[in-house]
Amino acid sequence: MAKLVECVPNFSEGRNKEIIETIIDEVRRTEGVKLLDYSSDKDHNRTVVTFVGSPEETREAAYKLIKRASELIDMSKHQGAHPRMGATDVVPFIPIKDITTEECVQMARDLGKKVGEELNIPVYLYEDAASSPERQNLANIRKGQYEGFFEKIKDPEWKPDFGPCEMNRKSGATVIGARFPLIAYNVNLGTDNLEIANAIAKKIRHIGGGLRYAKAVGVMLTERNIAQVSINLVNYEKTAIYTAQEMVKMEAKRYGVPVVGAEVIGLVPMKALIDCAEYYLQIENFDMNQVLEARLSE
Amino acid sequence: MAKLVECVPNFSEGRNKEIIETIIDEVRRTEGVKLLDYSSDKDHNRTVVTFVGSPEETREAAYKLIKRASELIDMSKHQGAHPRMGATDVVPFIPIKDITTEECVQMARDLGKKVGEELNIPVYLYEDAASSPERQNLANIRKGQYEGFFEKIKDPEWKPDFGPCEMNRKSGATVIGARFPLIAYNVNLGTDNLEIANAIAKKIRHIGGGLRYAKAVGVMLTERNIAQVSINLVNYEKTAIYTAQEMVKMEAKRYGVPVVGAEVIGLVPMKALIDCAEYYLQIENFDMNQVLEARLSE
Known part of the structure; x- marks a missing residue:
């Protein structure tokens, strides 16, 4: 029986079709991963992607999506109705079949470390992967949004779990975690x-x-x-x-x-x-x- | 989207493990077909097999199973509590996904023709594949069982749909058809x-x-x-x-x-x-x- 995990990244572009498709292509191109759905909202200026696959390939597809989004989206110019703090705003891993929440938490940690170190983006872990109770709730982490984070990140209480301790002007900061299917x-x-x-x-x-x-x-x-x-x-x-x-x-x-x-x-x-x-x-x-x-x- | 059909052949051996396994091996060996279940009943002296696959491969696996059963089972020596008339007694095709009952009826006809011609076994079509209303019901066709069929087959009303117009002493006669999942x-x-x-x-x-x-x-x-x-x-x-x-x-x-x-x-x-x-x-x-x-x- 194959392990199956779902990943639902939200990235901060909901208007420019070319950019949206180029970012989603990273998922389409990853073998062993299946794109199930994606929908963009122009008012929110945000796209939600749903894909599933084996743990390793899903984590790899998520990394490639975050990397591509960091290249193509400039948060210093982003406007939209939905609260957001990063080019890739939030990335939950969700256990679907023959996989535990603990394994999804480990996936979130591994991905967070890689995004922090290789892409120089501050990363916060949330929900079941949170490093403290205050970080379980996404809204709590995201309070102040992109614009407010240049200050918030200096507060020792809001030191990122991975990556630099200062804001990435272009890509913002990203929240990664594990949660049960909603x-x-x-x-x-x-x-x-x-x-x-x-x-x-x-x-x-x-x-x-x-x-x-x-x-x-x-x-x-x-x-x-x-x-x-x-x-x-x-x-x-x-x-x-x-x-x-x-x-x-x-x-x-x-x-x-x-x-x-x-x-x-x-x-x-x-x-x-x-x-x-x-x-x-x-x-x-x-x-x-x-x-x-x-x-x-x- | 791949077409998926289920096949649930019943064959007249429920005691000799070696024979049972050798017959089921024909399904296991067919690529594109998945064996889901099989269970043998000693009192009935009968085995029910369930497998699924694409239409062509499922029909092919069913043919190979019928052929092997005709080689290994001798109906002139068969005893069991369950009504039966052939080494392979009954073979229904069942639509599962993206396939119509009509397509399953055609599968039953194609398989019936091949079994009749190549294995020299009288074949009756039943349920949705029946050639007349009296042949829809399996119990109606099977009445008289193996022993009674040497006479029954001579009745013009019970002329087989395919194959020889006389009983196959070793293999009996086989009922093939299409029906909805039960x-x-x-x-x-x-x-x-x-x-x-x-x-x-x-x-x-x-x-x-x-x-x-x-x-x-x-x-x-x-x-x-x-x-x-x-x-x-x-x-x-x-x-x-x-x-x-x-x-x-x-x-x-x-x-x-x-x-x-x-x-x-x-x-x-x-x-x-x-x-x-x-x-x-x-x-x-x-x-x-x-x-x-x-x-x-x-």
């Missing part, structure tokens, strides 16, 4: 009352006393005129999709509001959905190897 | 009353006025002392697992009996379970390409 799951309510969606979101999310691995906010779907509970599940093995779904239903009952639909945004691991089928069908002793496609990929 | 799904009831399981089975199965693509019988799980509704779903895209599950629950209510569990037996296509997750989670507009593993296998 599932973006939204539940639509049979109401146009955003306050109800917000109240439910507060109840189900971790910081409100809810589910350990759920983040949630209320959102208004203006076209359909319905309120939605927008959820991020950061560990679907411990906080399952069906758990979030049933908890939204339970809280919605207090308002006499039905759940009228749901949506999965972007990619989702097969197991996250099959776990739900197992729960609702009350299946006993299911083995993922009974799934034909799982057997085929062995 | 899902074996059992629902456990919170009762030790087999009559209730039987009554529910009658209501949900096609012939009882129930679901078009469901077969069902009541079964007693003696070790656990509970009754079970044992279901075969012969077209999960039209009669879904969740439909069967909910209909069992609905009928069980009449007796005040709860569903206490369920089980999937053997292999199941990923989509059959994800369809259930979609239903219960009320997911709108889901695309199978959002499943990471589906994207990887592209």
Whole structure:
């Protein structure tokens, strides 16, 4: 069984197609790595890339992407709506198959060291690879953004984990780490009352006393005129999709509001959905190897 | 995207390990084909093999398996509890990915012609490949079994679709065809009353006025002392697992009996379970390409 890791680098160019394609070509050209998806946002002036492969080849593709982005993007001229601090802004490694989070953490460290030493870019480790609790959260690290980092980097508390202790004017600084697959799951309510969606979101999310691995906010779907509970599940093995779904239903009952639909945004691991089928069908002793496609990929 | 077809030949040897392995070696040796599973039953004196591959290579592996079985199995000496009429008894082709039932029917015809002509074995086409409605049902074709076929084959109504119009004494006759993936799904009831399981089975199965693509019988799980509704779903895209599950629950209510569990037996296509997750989670507009593993296998 082959180890499989996912990598989702975000780089700070979302407008110039030639630059975007040239950077992504580094992934396409790497053997043993498969480009799954990429999307650019002009307002954010940012591109998100998703690829998978074996650990070594994935780390190699990530390095080549960071190197190319450092050559083609000049952060001193970058403008965009999304918070950012580097040409390659953030690079998470995500365990997919037969690989542990610890191995992904080691990949992040190895890549961070190489980027720091060979490309002269300050590197911060985040999430499961973080060197301190304050560095777990990406938003916490990125506070102040590119412009603010020329000062922030001098603070001993914000000394980079790898690379130079001063800002790279052209490339900024890069955040590298390891995290579990994130599932973006939204539940639509049979109401146009955003306050109800917000109240439910507060109840189900971790910081409100809810589910350990759920983040949630209320959102208004203006076209359909319905309120939605927008959820991020950061560990679907411990906080399952069906758990979030049933908890939204339970809280919605207090308002006499039905759940009228749901949506999965972007990619989702097969197991996250099959776990739900197992729960609702009350299946006993299911083995993922009974799934034909799982057997085929062995 | 590569076409993928499954083949599940049943051959009439379940006791002699050397013969069994030699026959299965024909599948192992065929490039582009993957052996997923095989199991032998001594009482039935029969082995069921499951493999997948591209259409041409799968047909080739099936032919080589039939040829080897015709050399190593002598039906005039065969005894076993399971109904059978040939050394290779039945060979279904099953569409898995990017392949139509029609293409599988053509595979069955091509293989049947070759087996008839080159191995001198009478061949009957069944299920979706059947040449007449009476030949759709395997049990209908096989009635009389090996011993009865020396007479049955002379009946013009039972003229083989391919091959000689008289029985092959050593190899018998073989049934080849195409069918949709079959899902074996059992629902456990919170009762030790087999009559209730039987009554529910009658209501949900096609012939009882129930679901078009469901077969069902009541079964007693003696070790656990509970009754079970044992279901075969012969077209999960039209009669879904969740439909069967909910209909069992609905009928069980009449007796005040709860569903206490369920089980999937053997292999199941990923989509059959994800369809259930979609239903219960009320997911709108889901695309199978959002499943990471589906994207990887592209």
